[in-house]
Amino acid sequence: MGRPRKVLSEQAQKDIVATQAVIDDKTKDVQSLRGMRDTLPQDQKYWQFIYSKLIPIVEAYGFSRIDTPILESTSLFKRTIGTDTDIVSKELFSFIDKNGDDICLRPEGTAAVAKAYIEHGMFSEVQPVKLYYIGPMYRHEKPQDQRFRQFHQFGFEIIGDRSPILDVELILLVTELYKELGIGTPNVEINNVGCKKCRTEYKQALLSYYKSRRYKICSNCNDRLSRNPFRVLDCKEDRCIEAKEGAPNFVDYLCDECQGYFIKTLEHLDALKISYNLNNYLVRGLDYYTKTTFEIWSSNDKGGKHALGGGGRYDYLIEDLCGRDVPACGYAGGIERLIAAMKENNVVVPEKKKADVFLAHLGEQAKIKSLILFEELRKEGVTVAHNLSKNQLRSQLEIANKSGTRLVLILGQKEVLDGTIIIRDMDSGGQEVINFDKIPTEIKKRLEKLNQTHKEVNL
Numbered sequence: 001m002g003r004p005r006k007v008l009s010e011q012a013q014k015d016i017v018a019t020q021a022v023i024d025d026k027t028k029d030v031q032s033l034r035g036m037r038d039t040l041p042q043d044q045k046y047w048q049f050i051y052s053k054l055i056p057i058v059e060a061y062g063f064s065r066i067d068t069p070i071l072e073s074t075s076l077f078k079r080t081i082g083t084d085t086d087i088v089s090k091e092l093f094s095f096i097d098k099n100g101d102d103i104c105l106r107p108e109g110t111a112a113v114a115k116a117y118i119e120h121g122m123f124s125e126v127q128p129v130k131l132y133y134i135g136p137m138y139r140h141e142k143p144q145d146q147r148f149r150q151f152h153q154f155g156f157e158i159i160g161d162r163s164p165i166l167d168v169e170l171i172l173l174v175t176e177l178y179k180e181l182g183i184g185t186p187n188v189e190i191n192n193v194g195c196k197k198c199r200t201e202y203k204q205a206l207l208s209y210y211k212s213r214r215y216k217i218c219s220n221c222n223d224r225l226s227r228n229p230f231r232v233l234d235c236k237e238d239r240c241i242e243a244k245e246g247a248p249n250f251v252d253y254l255c256d257e258c259q260g261y262f263i264k265t266l267e268h269l270d271a272l273k274i275s276y277n278l279n280n281y282l283v284r285g286l287d288y289y290t291k292t293t294f295e296i297w298s299s300n301d302k303g304g305k306h307a308l309g310g311g312g313r314y315d316y317l318i319e320d321l322c323g324r325d326v327p328a329c330g331y332a333g334g335i336e337r338l339i340a341a342m343k344e345n346n347v348v349v350p351e352k353k354k355a356d357v358f359l360a361h362l363g364e365q366a367k368i369k370s371l372i373l374f375e376e377l378r379k380e381g382v383t384v385a386h387n388l389s390k391n392q393l394r395s396q397l398e399i400a401n402k403s404g405t406r407l408v409l410i411l412g413q414k415e416v417l418d419g420t421i422i423i424r425d426m427d428s429g430g431q432e433v434i435n436f437d438k439i440p441t442e443i444k445k446r447l448e449k450l451n452q453t454h455k456e457v458n459l
């Protein structure tokens, strides 16, 4: 028989609940918000690697970098992405600021780049204007696998030309980029969603197809049917995927101009030997698309649940914002999804470079002098590791050993007075005393010799 359980008084129970609430509240303060994540030092190497490949390629293709603000007016996205899209109707991080303005964290980059193009009068530059950006985007989505509330995109926009060769240039650029990042040849899914003219007829055909199938699709899609019927084709729910088999095909409703455009696009892709999959249901989740839409899926993402990126043509977006007819096309890729694909493909990225030397100190004077030496060596291009919090030589040598640094400079009280320093080779354990003023030249000479030996061993 166990001990009789103590019955807690009502007040005691209330106190426990109140204490727990305080603990929960305090814990919340030291946790990231839902769907937001820190990028820790150990993951930075992936980001650095991506930038090191992305920037040279995109600049070689003639793009210039643009950085737009993270906060924008909410109406910019309502007018471009569309009020009936999920991004605007459900996912905007919007709020009224202290001046009473309705503003939001940007959910994507295209509308902001279009705004910058208009605001800075880029119409007068040589067309097309090619811009790229890298940065965080915000969507208040339900966080799940590879879907975050803060995520990062790199994006490319080509503004001021309506030729299909530019859509293809974008596809070539992104497929080559993904290949260089080591994830193999990704799948290109492509469609043409027509222009204002042919969309109306297709919309009617779609509505009449779904009229008798309303009960077969999810409640979200029933809602979408009345607000934005194209979105039904985009739904990833199994029953909606099943119901769309047999739905009318966009291609059959394209006007002559859009059909000709689509054929030219595919011919250019063939000429460049870029394989693609015709995906009649690729309508994309933003309202501004016309003609070409495309997505890039990693080779093992069969249904495009975690698309690496997407894009297409948006010939009316700038006209809708400012009245000037400026056609454009673009692409944006998700960086977190790209890193997930790189990890899945076991892509080896370069580690952070090891320091050339470790600088150890012993005593207060040596600590200060070691900082002066650190700066001097840094300016000479020598990378130096040190730990000013450790005072014992043994613990500093342990750190140097763990970091794999071959050469250690030891500056003690005696050396400070003598104007010398000790160089220790961690592999042989050998030590030498040299003149303090000769360190930069001596260190560079030794590093060169070590590099030479390393190269010969690896031949």
Ligand code: HAM
Pocket (backbone or CB within 6 Å): 107, 108, 109, 110, 139, 141, 146, 147, 148, 149, 150, 151, 152, 153, 155, 156, 157, 285, 286, 306, 307, 308, 309, 310, 311, 312, 313, 314, 329, 330, 331, 332, 333, 334, 335, 336, 337
């Ligand atoms: P999007 O398809 O909405 O297009 O986003 C592009 C990519 O951003 C997605 O394919 C995905 O990799 C990533 N992404 C989107 N939402 C999330 C999320 N919640 N979590 C993680 N990654 C996400 C656009 O944004 C258009 N602006 C693309 C474009 C540029 N069209 C023309 N120019």
